[in-house]
Amino acid sequence: MKITALLVLKAAPEATDPVILANASDVSHFGYFQRSSVKEFVVFVGRTVASRTPPSQRQSVQHEEYKVHAYNRNGLCAVGFMDDHYPVRSAFSLLNQVIDEYQKSFGETWRSAKEDSSQPWPYLAQALTKFQDPAEADKLLKIQRELDETKIILHKTIDSVLARGEKLDSLVEKSSDLSMASQMFYKQAKKTNSCCTIL
Amino acid sequence: MQARHGHSSYRDRTDEFFGVVETLRRSIAPAAAAPNNVPYGGGGRRDDPRSNAVMQSEFNRRASVIGLAIHQTSQKLSKLAQLAKRSSVFDDPTREIGELTAVIKQEISGLNTALLDLQAVRNSHNDERNISRDTTTHSATVVDDLKNRLMDTTKEFKDVLTLRTENMKIHENRRQRFTNNPSKESTNPFVRQRPLASKPAPSQPAPLPWANGSPSSSSQLVPRRQGEAESSPLLQQQSQQQQQQMVPLQDTYMESRAEALHNVESTIHELSNIFTQLATMVSQQGEIAIRIDQNMEDTLANVEGAQSQLARYLNSISSNRWLMIKIFFVLIAFLMVFLFFVA
Numbered sequence: 001m002k003i004t005a006l007l008v009l010k011a012a013p014e015a016t017d018p019v020i021l022a023n024a025s026d027v028s029h030f031g032y033f034q035r036s037s038v039k040e041f042v043v044f045v046g047r048t049v050a051s052r053t054p055p056s057q058r059q060s061v062q063h064e065e066y067k068v069h070a071y072n073r074n075g076l077c078a079v080g081f082m083d084d085h086y087p088v089r090s091a092f093s094l095l096n097q098v099i100d101e102y103q104k105s106f107g108e109t110w111r112s113a114k115e116d117s118s119q120p121w122p123y124l125a126q127a128l129t130k131f132q133d134p135a136e137a138d139k140l141l142k143i144q145r146e147l148d149e150t151k152i153i154l155h156k157t158i159d160s161v162l163a164r165g166e167k168l169d170s171l172v173e174k175s176s177d178l179s180m181a182s183q184m185f186y187k188q189a190k191k192t193n194s195c196c197t198i199l
Numbered sequence: 200m201q202a203r204h205g206h207s208s209y210r211d212r213t214d215e216f217f218g219v220v221e222t223l224r225r226s227i228a229p230a231a232a233a234p235n236n237v238p239y240g241g242g243g244r245r246d247d248p249r250s251n252a253v254m255q256s257e258f259n260r261r262a263s264v265i266g267l268a269i270h271q272t273s274q275k276l277s278k279l280a281q282l283a284k285r286s287s288v289f290d291d292p293t294r295e296i297g298e299l300t301a302v303i304k305q306e307i308s309g310l311n312t313a314l315l316d317l318q319a320v321r322n323s324h325n326d327e328r329n330i331s332r333d334t335t336t337h338s339a340t341v342v343d344d345l346k347n348r349l350m351d352t353t354k355e356f357k358d359v360l361t362l363r364t365e366n367m368k369i370h371e372n373r374r375q376r377f378t379n380n381p382s383k384e385s386t387n388p389f390v391r392q393r394p395l396a397s398k399p400a401p402s403q404p405a406p407l408p409w410a411n412g413s414p415s416s417s418s419q420l421v422p423r424r425q426g427e428a429e430s431s432p433l434l435q436q437q438s439q440q441q442q443q444q445m446v447p448l449q450d451t452y453m454e455s456r457a458e459a460l461h462n463v464e465s466t467i468h469e470l471s472n473i474f475t476q477l478a479t480m481v482s483q484q485g486e487i488a489i490r491i492d493q494n495m496e497d498t499l500a501n502v503e504g505a506q507s508q509l510a511r512y513l514n515s516i517s518s519n520r521w522l523m524i525k526i527f528f529v530l531i532a533f534l535m536v537f538l539f540f541v542a
Contacts, residue, residue, distance in 0.1 A: 058452055085375075088451075089452065140460065140463060144463055144466065150470060151470060151473070154470065154473045154477070158473065158476065158477055161477060161480050161484070164484060165483070165487075168491070172487050175491045175495055176494050178498045179494045179495075179498040182498040182501035182505070185501065185505045186501040186502070186504045186505040186508070189505040189509050190504075190505075193512045
C-alpha cells in the first residue's frame, strides 16, 4: 500500500496545460538513475489525467502498475499515484483533504498561476509520508478497524466475566457454608457456657 | 400358573415373551404402542415394562448415536484447531479450513436439533406411562451430559474461529510489511473494462495539447498515437474511456462510502448489544457479591460472639473463686457432720 506521488494542479478548462501548483513524490524505492525519469513521468501523467478530468468529478485510471486517482473541484485538481492495494475510497478522501488544505493555505491565489510553481509545499510532503497507511487518510477505515478490535476485546471481556460469575457462585456457596458453620460454633459455645456454672 | 409347571414353563414363557417382543418391534409406533400391546401380551402389567424397555432402548440408542456424533465432531474440531494454529504466511490452507468450518457448523446444528428431539421424546415418554424414578433421572442425566458435551464442543469451535481470525490478521499485516503480493481486497474496475471499449469516439470538448491540427475525430486518434512516444497507448485508450466511465465511478465511490457507513453502523449496533449484555451480567454478579458480603459479615458476628462466650467460659474455668467456695462448703459440711455425730 504505497503512495508514490501527490500533485496539485490547476486544471484550466481552456486549452492550456494544467499548471502544477504543488508536487510531492516518494521515489526512494527506485534506483538512483531512474528517479528523475520517474519524476518526469509523474508530472506528465498527472497533467494528462488532470486535463481529462471534468470539474467536480473523481476519476481513477490504471497505468502500468499504478492507479492514478484524480479529483477535480472547480478547477483545482488533486492527483495521487497509488499502487493497486490502496483502497479507492481512502485515496479520494485523501485527495479531498489535500484540496481543502491547499485552499485553506493558499486561498484563491492559485487561479492566477500561469506556470509550474517550483516551491515545495511542506504539507504535501508530510501528507505523503503520513498517508502511506490508508487508515490514516480514511476515517471510516480507521473507525472500522478500531471497532473490530474493540469487538474482539469485548468478546474476551465477556468470557472473563462469565468465568468471574462462576467463581462468584462458588464463593457464595462457600460463604454460606461458612456462616452456617460459624452459627453452629456460636451455639455450641453458648451452650457450654450457660449450662453448668456450678461444677 | 407359572409355579405349577416348574422350569419348563419358564422356558415356554420365554419363547412366548420373545414372540411378543418381535411382534411389538414390528408394530412399534410411539403413540399407538400402548393400545397395540394389549391384544398381544399376556397381561397389561407385563406390557408396560416391555414397551418401556423398548422405548428406553430406543432412547439409549439415539443417545449413543448422538454421543458418537459429538465425539466425531470434536475430533474434526481438533483437526481444525491444528490447521488454524499451523497456518504460516505462505502455506495457507484457507479452503480446507473453510470447508471444515462449514462441515463442523452443519454437524453442530444437526446435533443440536437431534438433542432437542431426544429431549422431546423423553418428555413424551415421561408423560405417557409410569416410569420409575430411576429411569427418569437416568434419562435426564444422559440428556444433560450430552448437552454439556455439545456446549463444550461449541465453545472450542468459537475459540478456534477467534484464533483463526487473529492469525489471518497477523498474516495480513506481515504480508503488507514484507511482500508486494496483491492482497485480495483490491478490485480494479478499469482493468476489467479495458478490453470492452476498444475505440470509443472521443467526446472531449478540448482537443489534446499534442494533437496537431486535424479537427476530425477519427484522425485525432492517429496523431495522438503517433505523437507521444513517451506515454503508453493504454493511457490514451483509458483516458477516452474515462468520459464514459465517469458517472459509474461517482456512483461506485458513493456506494462504497455508503456501504462502509452501513458496516460501521451495524458494528456499532452489535457493540451496543454486547455492552448491554455485559452490563446485565455485571449487575447480576454485583448482587451475588453483595450476598457474599452479607454472609461474611454474619460469619464474623457469629465467630465474635462465640469467641466472647469461650473467653467467658475460660475465665469462669480458670478462676479459683468458685473452687474456694466449694471447698469451704465441703469443709463446713464435714464440720457439721462431725459436730452432729460427735456432739
